[in-house]
Amino acid sequence: MKKLNYGMVGGGPGSFIGDAHRKSINIDAMATLVAGCFSRTLEKCQQTGAELGVDPARCYASFEEMAKAEAAREDGIDFAVVVTPNVSHYAACKAFLEAGIHVSCDKPLCLTVEQAEDLVRLADEKGLLFLVTYTYMGHVTAKHIRKFIADGKLGKVRTVMAEYPQGWLAYEGEWGGTQGAWRCDPAQSGGVNCLGDLGTHVENAVATLTGLKVKRVLAKMDIVVPGRVLDDNDVILVEYEGGATGCYWTSQFAIGHDNDLRVRIYGEDGSILWKQEECEKVTMISREGTIIERHRGNGGIEDCAAAYGRLPSGHTEGWLESMGNLYKSFITCLNAKKDGTFTPDMIDFPTVHDGAEGVKFVHACLKSNANGNVWVDL
Amino acid sequence: MKKLNYGMVGGGPGSFIGDAHRKSINIDAMATLVAGCFSRTLEKCQQTGAELGVDPARCYASFEEMAKAEAAREDGIDFAVVVTPNVSHYAACKAFLEAGIHVSCDKPLCLTVEQAEDLVRLADEKGLLFLVTYTYMGHVTAKHIRKFIADGKLGKVRTVMAEYPQGWLAYEGEWGGTQGAWRCDPAQSGGVNCLGDLGTHVENAVATLTGLKVKRVLAKMDIVVPGRVLDDNDVILVEYEGGATGCYWTSQFAIGHDNDLRVRIYGEDGSILWKQEECEKVTMISREGTIIERHRGNGGIEDCAAAYGRLPSGHTEGWLESMGNLYKSFITCLNAKKDGTFTPDMIDFPTVHDGAEGVKFVHACLKSNANGNVWVDL
Amino acid sequence: MKKLNYGMVGGGPGSFIGDAHRKSINIDAMATLVAGCFSRTLEKCQQTGAELGVDPARCYASFEEMAKAEAAREDGIDFAVVVTPNVSHYAACKAFLEAGIHVSCDKPLCLTVEQAEDLVRLADEKGLLFLVTYTYMGHVTAKHIRKFIADGKLGKVRTVMAEYPQGWLAYEGEWGGTQGAWRCDPAQSGGVNCLGDLGTHVENAVATLTGLKVKRVLAKMDIVVPGRVLDDNDVILVEYEGGATGCYWTSQFAIGHDNDLRVRIYGEDGSILWKQEECEKVTMISREGTIIERHRGNGGIEDCAAAYGRLPSGHTEGWLESMGNLYKSFITCLNAKKDGTFTPDMIDFPTVHDGAEGVKFVHACLKSNANGNVWVDL
């Protein structure tokens, strides 16, 4: 596979997610960082660039400039990684799409349904690949579950219980630091906090694992920690097309939960329990009640999922590998685009379409909550 | 402590709960079974009586007869244990109360709010003790949590996530046997199945552990397994007086869950996680994020809770001991009544008042569900 | 089944194990306590007797007197329960056997191999039943494993890792109380502490679960906590007949372990992991590496084991039920003796023969350790 070149928007000093994207891409050494607009001033941007070995000439003061300049270079970037605060996702992604450059954007995709639909339209029209980095669906075990259920091995899904509690924002001011500050600030995160940050992961995880489509939601979004202006605890009742039901919970003050995304899926022929913090295993209960635990790297994992593993079982792969798996498929597809061998069924990563589903979900929830916790169709 | 005498209504062949009550009472040998109306015919009743060493003269064909006859004896029973299907609870309890006999009744207390209020009134008027056997709150760890929170050590409770999934009724007909049959039959269980059987335990557990009072509920009660006519999967949104929120889930088709009552309580100063299937431990997370696990029998358990332990730590106490703890307090109070030393603060068991709260909760949920999942005040 | 009568030697105030035996027998109400020699003075003995509802005339000042008197009564006890400190086991058991009374004795059976062989001889000659209460082998899951392995489903056993650490005696004086005092006192416990108290459970558990017979041992028995004169940490290498190997560890200062008997069995066709503190489940790994967890009360448990369950799965049965299961088989056999229907294959409890194996094991270990950790044949 040809090693590609990429540029990054965001990811300056203090950015957790930018550094994490870079490390994830590094693991398999499939792409090199060659350009960036890491911060809002050229000086700070070049400083970060210097630390990362990026040519100062390819450090840009704005993403608009970067998109144009890179599109004009013969050796311009193959794709752009957008890891700014949520409020800038739309404009940055749009700039690269319009310049004909493939995009990887962190979730949530953008702030409004209109923005989301615009990005979908642009990517589709231009024939560009668009990865939305719902990290957790890159796990081998997540891919295993998706295939297992898609093959009908769990029977019809009856109900889904999914949750994503964290505890790091249990106190205003004291905890959270920079990361907490922008998430709780409407100006940077959009008009939603916890549900945008965590709830979109839940929505995507359930959709990805089960293939279910949300029909309508009833949301209760609460602002609990004193001093907050945006939601920090949300419970969502869900009805899916076909009759299955679900319940999602996200929280930012659930002390004791680090990053506790869990999905429990109950079908006619058994159940599946999955927990991202213990993502090396999956628990499957058969119709007869036998509890079976399978580990990444051992037998019994679906081949298409197992293929993503790098290490033998018991040699823990974690968050970076999971993100790396998204990039592995994305970069494989980009290479195939170059070779002319690309076909859409090669896509094994969340796309702009999935990102748009997340935005629609959030907005239906906001509406339900605003109207007194009533059902709202998606 | 004086050994008391008791009689039982229900608990004939095939009854799980009747045998379980008897075994629980046996452990500490604080009461002897001396009378019963175990089945609906005298012959079957005497057959069970013979197996249990009960004098045939004190085996009765009806609970009305039993109440009268025992009340008339000088050596009549000290208390009656009612373990029939739900539909008969009210009449049986009423008969004994009217006869001036203390009562222990399995949950749910009865079918309607009117019945519940009637039993409360009767017990209060007659000054009789009335135990409703919400078994799980007898656990040492449950008593520990209640004291811990009541003392303010968790700060103000912010949200509660509680659930009680089971999987044994995942298929109609195949699973469940007699136990399943009556629960799913409106004629025997009243107009509610899963929420009455499991949801009332959740309601009582949260109320007992946190001291919170339910203000209003929004319930989604679903009938999922083909062939069922009553609810078998319920999600309830809860608002408590004082502003805290909660979410309860119960299910009977969640394959892989045996009897999985769990309560997670998130407060300002930490969290508590409790799971009845691992009731020998309690997990407490402090404000600083340190995860602390305490075991029954070890240091750090509140004294008033630890006093109920019978065995050293690591020598598992389970369901029967938990039920036995309810009876231990109940019988202690009955003895105190006899001695004239009884005071209400001695009561350390769920009473008819708690049972009535459960019935009100169920009816508010039924109303919410019938009206399209809207908020209903309690 | 006819309810039997029993007497107890030991079990006075402060005795954990005497009370535990009584509670275990109570659960299923299969025998009534009618006689006892609970303490060393008649006065204290009658005091305990009064609390337990035992006729003062059947409270005895010595077990010799008790054995003679009860043997002479037409309504004499059906069996005697010996729960004194270890040093008195032999004499007490011998007295009842000689009087023709069946015996249940706590482990370890006695202090010397000669004593053990004498008790075996006596019981066999007299045709008396003799239960040695290795409690943990009463668990349903333990019985399941024994049957599973006996049926060859694990293939040939290759190695066994078993351990039983506790932490309650980590400090001299401070911890342990009366229970600790007699165990650490050579005059009361015999010349061995940790290995006698815990190591015999490990030996019996492995022998029971796997059917393996110990060929030789290499023991390292250490005295670690300052002030101790007997072993408090032991590691034993084991070779079994047929070539399998094992390693046993017991400790009394392993802080954090309550009562942590675990056995891990590795066979040609899979592995089994069992932990008495979580005795409601058993983990079995098949040849293909699939990890399977089975719960008491669910399908997949061997019928002969499942039959001992009293409650549905998820309604925890613990230590008392396990001990109760030993008594259930013992009392069933005693009843069969009375009926003339007894056959030796009905015995489903550890006997005096198993107890004697434990004593031989301890003495081989003591010899190995005394000689510098060399191999000693059993």
Added chain:
Amino acid sequence: MKKLNYGMVGGGPGSFIGDAHRKSINIDAMATLVAGCFSRTLEKCQQTGAELGVDPARCYASFEEMAKAEAAREDGIDFAVVVTPNVSHYAACKAFLEAGIHVSCDKPLCLTVEQAEDLVRLADEKGLLFLVTYTYMGHVTAKHIRKFIADGKLGKVRTVMAEYPQGWLAYEGEWGGTQGAWRCDPAQSGGVNCLGDLGTHVENAVATLTGLKVKRVLAKMDIVVPGRVLDDNDVILVEYEGGATGCYWTSQFAIGHDNDLRVRIYGEDGSILWKQEECEKVTMISREGTIIERHRGNGGIEDCAAAYGRLPSGHTEGWLESMGNLYKSFITCLNAKKDGTFTPDMIDFPTVHDGAEGVKFVHACLKSNANGNVWVDL
């Protein structure tokens, strides 16, 4: 920090460990692979080189040639990574040391005590840094434990139970593939299999975490799986200087264990339990018996350990990050060497001295086993 250049010996097609080293180094992008002798023929070597982006001119047919050539280049490699089968470690390491090039070598360091002492001597004489990649000690939690114990917070260590079972070689031929083949082949692995592969990790983990020095060992090394000629199940009794004791177990046929290195340390003031498969957490039990679980990324982790974390808590770091942490310190020290700022206390990775301890440990065990499981001084 300046990005360095490295070369690799071994790590051709089918090599697990070579690829793992490369990925680990990639994560933090602190060094670039620029030279290699990946296989035994130049052709195969260049083929791998091409895939890895290495200049064909710097692909070598032998490590001797590579050492000389790279030492002669102005832009020669900063360090060499040796990841061949064990039998070649000594000669390869020696070649680079003699050429004045720093070395990273996978464990076990080499085959004989003489070889080990030679490498120690060479590295010390030349003033070269020498990393031996005992991966697991790179974990943040491992570093935390080391500091915690070194600071005396656990009191004097009393006993250590450590184990490293795997199950992947439970059957000859069927399982294991290439990786299994060379480990079980005396010609490639040296005269030891399981103890060299896994036992050295156990020895190093205990030494690193506790600071204890082994005084003598008593080893039982068994050959169990039919067809094997080298040990596949080992139990080692250990006495440390200062009086503490230990017991180590390693196995390759323990079905159900993937890569299950665990260390349990029992001190006067508490216990520590650590399990590399769940390396994001550490369990610490205080003198009072409180069980405390701490997670990487949360408070309560020693600062010098926490500094190695890359992601927030709950965003799992695994095996590659752990190995990466070793390289982070190694490369930091190499940079300091260049800058002239290096001091020996900067070394926070296992060195050739630690590697030599491992070789001595293995040889003492081999001698103990050969002489009938007797004590052998180190």
